[in-house]
Amino acid sequence: MGTDDDGGDDPGSAAAAAAPFADVDEERLREVFEAESYVADDEIVTTVLLALRLGKPLLIEGEPGSGKTELGKVLAGGFSTDLVRLQCYEGLAAENTLYEWNYTKQLLAVQAGEGGVEDGGGSGEAGADGDGDERSVFDRDYLLERPLLEALSGDGDRPPILLIDEVDRADEEFEALLLEVLSDFQVSIPELGTVSADRPPVVIVTSNRTRGLSDALKRRCLYLHIDPPSFEKERAIVERKVPELDAAVAAELCGVVARLREEPLLKQPGVAETLDWARAVRELDGEGEGLEPATVRNTLGCLLKEAEDVERVDDDLIERVVADATAE
Amino acid sequence: MFENEEGTDLEAARERTLGALVSFSRALRREGVSVPADGSLVAARALATVGLSDRERVRAALKAALVAGPDEEDVFERLFPSFWRQFAGEGDFWTPPAQDGPDAGEPAPVEAAPESGGGEDTNGSDAGRDGGTVARRGGSTSETESADPVSDGTSAAVYSPVGSTERVDAIGREDATLERSIDRLGRALARLRGRQVTQSGDERPDVRRALRRAGGGVPLPLPTAGRDERAVRALVLADVSRSVLDTVDRPFLLAALGHMTREWREVRTFLFDTDVREVTRAIGSRDAGTALERAEAEWGGGTRIGEAIAAIRRAHPGAVDRDTVVLVASDGLEVGDVAELEEGMAWLSGASAGVLWLNPLAGSPEYEPTCRGMAAALPYVDGLFAFAGPGDVREVARQLERQGLSGSIGYEYDPRP
Numbered sequence: 001m002g003t004d005d006d007g008g009d010d011p012g013s014a015a016a017a018a019a020p021f022a023d024v025d026e027e028r029l030r031e032v033f034e035a036e037s038y039v040a041d042d043e044i045v046t047t048v049l050l051a052l053r054l055g056k057p058l059l060i061e062g063e064p065g066s067g068k069t070e071l072g073k074v075l076a077g078g079f080s081t082d083l084v085r086l087q088c089y090e091g092l093a094a095e096n097t098l099y100e101w102n103y104t105k106q107l108l109a110v111q112a113g114e115g116g117v118e119d120g121g122g123s124g125e126a127g128a129d130g131d132g133d134e135r136s137v138f139d140r141d142y143l144l145e146r147p148l149l150e151a152l153s154g155d156g157d158r159p160p161i162l163l164i165d166e167v168d169r170a171d172e173e174f175e176a177l178l179l180e181v182l183s184d185f186q187v188s189i190p191e192l193g194t195v196s197a198d199r200p201p202v203v204i205v206t207s208n209r210t211r212g213l214s215d216a217l218k219r220r221c222l223y224l225h226i227d228p229p230s231f232e233k234e235r236a237i238v239e240r241k242v243p244e245l246d247a248a249v250a251a252e253l254c255g256v257v258a259r260l261r262e263e264p265l266l267k268q269p270g271v272a273e274t275l276d277w278a279r280a281v282r283e284l285d286g287e288g289e290g291l292e293p294a295t296v297r298n299t300l301g302c303l304l305k306e307a308e309d310v311e312r313v314d315d316d317l318i319e320r321v322v323a324d325a326t327a328e
Numbered sequence: 329m330f331e332n333e334e335g336t337d338l339e340a341a342r343e344r345t346l347g348a349l350v351s352f353s354r355a356l357r358r359e360g361v362s363v364p365a366d367g368s369l370v371a372a373r374a375l376a377t378v379g380l381s382d383r384e385r386v387r388a389a390l391k392a393a394l395v396a397g398p399d400e401e402d403v404f405e406r407l408f409p410s411f412w413r414q415f416a417g418e419g420d421f422w423t424p425p426a427q428d429g430p431d432a433g434e435p436a437p438v439e440a441a442p443e444s445g446g447g448e449d450t451n452g453s454d455a456g457r458d459g460g461t462v463a464r465r466g467g468s469t470s471e472t473e474s475a476d477p478v479s480d481g482t483s484a485a486v487y488s489p490v491g492s493t494e495r496v497d498a499i500g501r502e503d504a505t506l507e508r509s510i511d512r513l514g515r516a517l518a519r520l521r522g523r524q525v526t527q528s529g530d531e532r533p534d535v536r537r538a539l540r541r542a543g544g545g546v547p548l549p550l551p552t553a554g555r556d557e558r559a560v561r562a563l564v565l566a567d568v569s570r571s572v573l574d575t576v577d578r579p580f581l582l583a584a585l586g587h588m589t590r591e592w593r594e595v596r597t598f599l600f601d602t603d604v605r606e607v608t609r610a611i612g613s614r615d616a617g618t619a620l621e622r623a624e625a626e627w628g629g630g631t632r633i634g635e636a637i638a639a640i641r642r643a644h645p646g647a648v649d650r651d652t653v654v655l656v657a658s659d660g661l662e663v664g665d666v667a668e669l670e671e672g673m674a675w676l677s678g679a680s681a682g683v684l685w686l687n688p689l690a691g692s693p694e695y696e697p698t699c700r701g702m703a704a705a706l707p708y709v710d711g712l713f714a715f716a717g718p719g720d721v722r723e724v725a726r727q728l729e730r731q732g733l734s735g736s737i738g739y740e741y742d743p744r745p
Binding site: 042043046047049050051053054056058059061209212213215218219221222223224225262264 | 362364365366370373374377378384385387388389391392393395396397398401726743
């Protein structure tokens with residue numbers, strides 16, 4: 001139950017085909033998070049479990065650096081399956097996300113008389129009609145799969161994890177394109193027909209909320225908002241990810257970050273910044289002398305990414321926050 | 329569609345689950361949450377997946393299924409406790425109910441319900457669609473009114489001459505975040521400049537005391553003074569008119585008032601709508617529901633802040649002094665005389681150390697204090713803040729810590745998105 005190798009591969013089970021992770025239980029999921037050193041609270045575990053078992057896409061929102069993308073990677077690593085990542089950006093178009101025809105190959109095939117230009121007409125699964133000279137250049141041999149299609153046509157033991165990262169950076173047109181993929185797990189290729197996923201991928205969509213997403217997209221997804229971590233959770237993350245760092249220093253470091261987050265900064269440091277900073281401090285603090293204001297000042301660039309923020313955090317403030325953190 | 333078999337505990341439990349779920353989805357929609365048409369269906373499947381025994385799991389599952397944004401999350405968090413109480417009503421929901429007949433207070437069965445256990449029905453039929461799939465028995469007109477009596481708290485149904493009858497959820501919710509926020513606000517108030525100085529502190533030399541003790545050239549240890557962090561003197565005026573109760577989470581309001589009253593040293597708390605009542609003792613007790621009932625607190629009328637302040641001025645002139653910070657929790661939708669409100673606010677402002685106005689509406693990004701009551705009161709207010717959750721209380725504390733009462737404080741300086 002709930003392992004990589006059993007259950008979900010049962011070809012006779014329609015339910016398993018619809019939700020290939022339907023056999024995963026909470027214990028197994030916690031094991032995966034544990035093995036991948038991902039500190040997940042109960043809400044994250046429950047929501048991810050639901051996404052896996054119900055086979056619904058999961059929309060994750062949260063501050064940059066809160067571990068949204070990492071969650072997708074962790075699932076892929078933990079369940080030993082492929083991660084298909086689609087990084088979104090402005091101007092992302094269908095040909096970058098779904099498929100392209102390999103025009104050069106098609107042209108060469110037509111010139112060599114190996115294929116015609118008739119549509120594949122839905123027979124694309126085999127890619128040929130049987131008779132050599134009747135082959136169409138619009139079949140799968142000439143198709144360049146881009147991430148979305150690649151995720152739908154995965155043939156591993158487990159379906160892949162499809163990570164659609166920072167969807168808010170893409171245009172609204174791209175969202176419309178996603179709808180078909182997310183609701184039916186299929187892609188329509190006019191020349192070829194509809195390609196459906198035998199085993200739908202686990203879809204993780206992340207957003208930094210730089211713009212609102214369409215209701216239609218949100219409706220198709222389960223929703224998870226990853227809050228900025230509590231002091232305790234952040235400390236656990238730092239201790240897990242940067243084990244070489246002295247536990248007391250890790251606690252001080254998280255205390256400083258928590259305290260700095262109370263300041264009106266233009267960009268609040270996320271967990272990713274905390275981890276970067278922890279690694280920097282580890283490198284500099286070879287003797288384990290604890291967190292000194294000078295170290296904080298010299299490594300502040302790991303934590304704060306806006307010039308105004310670095311300027312705002314002056315020596316007085318650093319001394320105060322370090323004193324607060326060490327006192328706690 | 330399934331038959332409602334009387335006497336089948338499982339069926340009754342299932343009906344109650346779905347009924348509560350559909351009611352919850354509809355309540356969320358009414359509050360502006362864009363619950364999708366198949367939201368109840370997905371939520372039912374989610375519940376079937378995570379089980380019903382663990383409150384936090386149920387909360388996470390429903391949130392994943394019904395919510396799609398942090399703003400909606402706030403509404404969800406506000407309404408979920410009520411849902412849970414309805415859901416887990418009559419004590420133990422997961423053991424066979426003692427009386428499994430259709431009681432008047434129960435949500436009625438769902439007429440066309442999805443298969444909550446299997447989740448195989450994927451045709452998109454929505455148990456929560458606003459098509460009247462849920463019919464309530466007993467002809468009650470308000471959902472809150474028909475909610476089951478809760479097992480872990482007290483409900484007080486009371487009459488108000490202006491508003492309609494209202495069942496007040498009077499559970500003293502244990503909310504550590506809120507309590508921490510209130511404590512922080514208390515500390516911020518206690519540290520305001522000019523606040524009460526005690527001899528026990530060690531912040532600065534107490535020159536007066538040193539001079540009094542000095543005599544005969546005998547060296548003495550230098551006495552010091554500091555501010556007592558618990559020496560908050562506050563007057564809390566909480567508006568419980570219909571408009572406020574519709575906006576603010578009542579358990580939050582009660583818990584906030586209760587914790588302030590209990591933990592801050594000198595606090596007097598008054599509730600007002602069209603009338604004003606002191607509830608310091610009642611709301612400070614752990615059993616706030618019973619206590620409020622004893623205090624004959626009425627909820628749900630219109631707002632007459634001016635009259636309330638005038639009444640306090642007449643009946644409790646000692647409630648406000650130079651060292652008292654006045655906290656007014658109200659939306660400022662005054663139905664009384666604005667001139668009287670202005671006069672009352674002028675008195676409060678002049679007689680107290682400061683007036684902070686906590687407005688449940690001010691959390692909205694579009695909020696402008698333009699309603700006539702709020703506009704009239706604003707010149708006399710040191711800071712107008714949002715008041716809808718622990719985060720808002722924390723923000724008040726943060727600004728007071730940084731700026732004090734006389735600095736640039738208020739909802740317009742709230743950096744939160």
